[in-house]
Amino acid sequence: MEPILTKYVNDPNSNKLEGYLKNWGFSGLKKAINMKPEEIIEEVKASGLRGRGGAGFPTGLKWSFVPKDYLGPKYIVINADEGEPGTFKDKVIIEKEPFMLLEGIAIAALAIGAEDAFIYIRGEFVKGSKILEEAIKEAEKEGYLGKNYLGSGKNLFVRITRGAGAYICGEETGLIESLEGKRGHPRLRPPFPATKGFLGRPTVVNNVETLSCLPHILTNGAEWFSKIGRNQKNSGTKLFPISGDVKKPGVYEAPLGIPLRELIEKYAGGFDCRPKAIIPGGVSAPVLSENEFDIPMDFDSLLQAKSMLGSGAIIVLNEKRCLFKSALRIVSFFAEESCGQCSPCREGTRWLELILERIFEGKGRKEDLDLIKDICSGMIGTTICVLSDGCAMSLLSFVEKFEEEFLSHIGDKKCLAS
Amino acid sequence: MGRLENFDNWNKEAEILIKKYPDKKASLLPILHLSQKYWGHINDEVIKAISEKLKLSPSYVYGVASFYTMYHFERKGRIQIRVCTNLSCQMKGAEEILKKLEEKLGVKEGQTTDDGKFSIEKVECLGACDMAPVVMVNDDYIGPVDMEWVEKILES
Numbered sequence: 001m002e003p004i005l006t007k008y009v010n011d012p013n014s015n016k017l018e019g020y021l022k023n024w025g026f027s028g029l030k031k032a033i034n035m036k037p038e039e040i041i042e043e044v045k046a047s048g049l050r051g052r053g054g055a056g057f058p059t060g061l062k063w064s065f066v067p068k069d070y071l072g073p074k075y076i077v078i079n080a081d082e083g084e085p086g087t088f089k090d091k092v093i094i095e096k097e098p099f100m101l102l103e104g105i106a107i108a109a110l111a112i113g114a115e116d117a118f119i120y121i122r123g124e125f126v127k128g129s130k131i132l133e134e135a136i137k138e139a140e141k142e143g144y145l146g147k148n149y150l151g152s153g154k155n156l157f158v159r160i161t162r163g164a165g166a167y168i169c170g171e172e173t174g175l176i177e178s179l180e181g182k183r184g185h186p187r188l189r190p191p192f193p194a195t196k197g198f199l200g201r202p203t204v205v206n207n208v209e210t211l212s213c214l215p216h217i218l219t220n221g222a223e224w225f226s227k228i229g230r231n232q233k234n235s236g237t238k239l240f241p242i243s244g245d246v247k248k249p250g251v252y253e254a255p256l257g258i259p260l261r262e263l264i265e266k267y268a269g270g271f272d273c274r275p276k277a278i279i280p281g282g283v284s285a286p287v288l289s290e291n292e293f294d295i296p297m298d299f300d301s302l303l304q305a306k307s308m309l310g311s312g313a314i315i316v317l318n319e320k321r322c323l324f325k326s327a328l329r330i331v332s333f334f335a336e337e338s339c340g341q342c343s344p345c346r347e348g349t350r351w352l353e354l355i356l357e358r359i360f361e362g363k364g365r366k367e368d369l370d371l372i373k374d375i376c377s378g379m380i381g382t383t384i385c386v387l388s389d390g391c392a393m394s395l396l397s398f399v400e401k402f403e404e405e406f407l408s409h410i411g412d413k414k415c416l417a418s
Numbered sequence: 419m420g421r422l423e424n425f426d427n428w429n430k431e432a433e434i435l436i437k438k439y440p441d442k443k444a445s446l447l448p449i450l451h452l453s454q455k456y457w458g459h460i461n462d463e464v465i466k467a468i469s470e471k472l473k474l475s476p477s478y479v480y481g482v483a484s485f486y487t488m489y490h491f492e493r494k495g496r497i498q499i500r501v502c503t504n505l506s507c508q509m510k511g512a513e514e515i516l517k518k519l520e521e522k523l524g525v526k527e528g529q530t531t532d533d534g535k536f537s538i539e540k541v542e543c544l545g546a547c548d549m550a551p552v553v554m555v556n557d558d559y560i561g562p563v564d565m566e567w568v569e570k571i572l573e574s
Contacts, residue, residue: 073440085504085543116440123451123488124544126557159438162451164486181446181472183485199441243506243547247429250548283505315506315547322570329505339485 001226003253004237005212009096015131017138019098026144028215032107033152037068044214048235053079053170053207054282054310056299060076065194066112066202074114076105077179077193078211079403080121080128081170084282085312089251090208092103094121094128097212100146104211106156107218109305111203115155120175123164127354132160138336172205174339185341186385209239223298230257234298238312245272245318249382253297256298260288263297264316273318277402281310283330286397288297307364307397322417324409327398328356330331334391345388352395363409372399422463427567430528432471442472443554445481450489459493460554495537499571503540506547510562515551516540518568536572 012303015344020026032040045060057217066074078101084089093196121129136158145154161179165171169178173187176198197203213236217225229235234256240263247269254263260278262370264271278288280297286307288295295301302309317326335349352375359368376392383389399406408416422428431452434446450470453464462476469476483489489534499519503512514526515534519538527540546552549561555571 082545086506086547087543088545089548091545121543123486124554127559161444161447163488164447164450165541166486178447179444180441181443181482183482199444236521241547243550244509247507249550279505281561315546317509321509326505326509329503329508333504336542 001237001255002312004102004184004216004228005093005097005209005239006251006253009092012101014096015098015135017135017142017144018127020097022101024100024215024219026099026103026150026215026220027271028273029106029110029144030104030150031155032110035110037111037113040107040370043222044111044217047173047213047217047225048222048229048232049210049217049225050233050235050299051207052209052213052238052312054284054308056309056403058212059206062194062206063108063111063204065192065197066115066204067410070202070382072201073116074108074112075198075204076112076117077115077172077176077198077203078105078117078119078204079172079175079207080119080125081175082122082125082208082311083167083170084284084311084313086243086315087241087311088243089241091125091128091213092239092251093208094125095131096208096351098132098213099130099144100215101208102135102139102158104214105146105158107214108206109156109212110154112122112202115157116205117156117158118179118198119158119160120169120179121160121162121169123162125162129160129162133202136160168339168385168387171387173289175205183339185339188384192217206304215331226254228295229255229300230298234300238297238309240267240297240312240314242268242314242316243404244314245275245321246270246316247272254297257301258294259294260297260314261293261394263314271316271318273320274323275316276319277317277323277326279313279315279317279394281308281313282313282396283333284308284386285310286393286399289401310367320417322403322405322415323398323402324356324415325360325417327395327406328353328360330394330398331356334387338387342383342388344379344382345391348375348388349391351375352391359409362413364413366410368410369399369403369406422457422467423471424456425467428452428467428472436472437542441511443474446472446474446479446508447486450479450483450486454489459490461491493530493534495535497535497571497574498537498539498556500541501548502525502542502550502552502554504543504547506543507551510550511534511564512551515553515563515565519572520566522568522572 169184174184235411254266335353379392452524552561
């Protein structure tokens with residue numbers, strides 16, 4: 001099918017206002033301006049749109065939790081922190097379709113009644129934040145943002161804050177803390193950001209890709225969107241960043257529900273050597289083994305397979321890869337990025353790393369697998385955010401599905417891959 | 419104060435950043451970035467300047483700055499090379515790239531060469547896995563890189 005979000009990314013003018021007006025025309029926002037906030041929320045609910053950042057929470061429902069009678073300022077916060085290893089999709093929108101994102105932000109702001117929006121972009125995306133900065137300036141100048149934009153009688157001011165290299169700030173409450181000028185420690189919920197978010201005020205945090213779907217939903221209607229994809233609850237297209245052992249790594253847009261193997265073969269140029277394992281949604285998502293490679297790539301199918309769609313980031317590992325080493329690398333990442341607030345995560349990720357490193361050095365003990373499983377079980381559901389769960393569930397999936405590689409490293413001090 | 423070079427310009431730019439946010443403290447990360455742009459790193463004097471500007475204690479400013487890997491407390495090289503070693507890059511030889519850089523420059527990751535020219539740093543996913551193995555040279559993404567690239571950048 002024809003891509004939606006990425007339809008014009010090869011147009012050199014796609015990130016200029018002139019190009020955007022020609023290609024898309026702000027038609028979604030123009031429609032939204034003449035709708036009541038409840039109508040926008042209902043439209044987005046009916047579209048079936050779910051968050052593209054990782055959790056897959058229904059977007060319209062998230063908005064509906066913002067108290068309507070709140071008199072003070074409410075905020076839209078845009079999660080452009082894109083830090084989940086394997087993920088590089090929001091960057092495409094930021095660099096190639098910044099006005100699509102801004103239009104989406106404006107629609108979300110109308111839905112919840114916000115006049116201020118804050119884009120939290122990962123610190124390394126210097127180029128992207130400059131492009132966004134320019135886009136905001138241009139949009140304000142031409143009356144698509146700012147005071148009384150498009151004659152709507154409403155205001156919208158968008159600012160950018162650059163992060164500074166902390167994965168945990170991609171977690172929405174860690175992000176809010178960081179935006180407030182603090183260490184990025186996730187918050188205990190409730191209260192949820194919808195009632196008490198940025199500066200204690202009602203806040204909606206949405207991912208870049210999620211927001212970029214809005215102009216199209218408003219322009220073409222909820223029904224149109226809900227018919228793309230696998231079903232009403234897994235609707236629309238998704239940007240899939242694909243890397244690892246494939247012939248053409250890159251970001252590909254396909255309908256939700258596309259079988260994983262088909263996605264790799266049709267879009268990413270096919271597998272590079274025979275695949276052994278595939279991570280379907282960033283490194284927090286439990287790994288899939290060969291008998292699962294035809295799984296439909298959507299929220300519910302992956303949940304059913306005890307994994308998750310996450311950010312949609314796919315990493316393919318071929319038969320030559322040592323999956324023990326890959327699992328160790330993933331655990332090291334979580335150990336490095338644990339914010340240190342909760343003991344199970346701070347201690348658990350570090351000890352798992354130490355144990356796996358010891359095994360890797362050929363000093364494995366026969367009780368190690370039980371020890372790993374025991375530590376993991378104490379890391380699931382015991383912490384403020386799900387970084388800990390992500391680490392434990394990812395590692396457990398590797399242990400469960402590729403146990404022989406672990407046993408070989410532990411018992412025979414040998415790598416099955418080499 | 420006064421010992422910090424270009425303090426007045428910094429002060430003006432910091433003022434603009436503060437006004438962008440509904441709360442003063444929310445400008446802390448942007449001001450830390452700004453300060454690093456001005457003075458290359460965040461030392462005690464810089465922390466003092468920020469804390470006075472934002473009416474926050476120096477220990478608070480240090481506490482926040484030290485949470486984030488992109489703020490550093492020592493001067494870095496003029497050419498800062500960040501090597502992603504996360505999974506997709508590791509699979510494509512990032513560890514060998516890092517090792518080669520360390521050997522050639524005679525410093526370990528996290529360190530700076532004596533002449534102040536190069537710093538190398540091992541980092542987590544940079545969000546550009548289609549370019550694996552990917553590195554950042556100052557603010558620019560480069561990838562995929564190979565051993566030949568390592569030779570070339572060191573001659574630059």
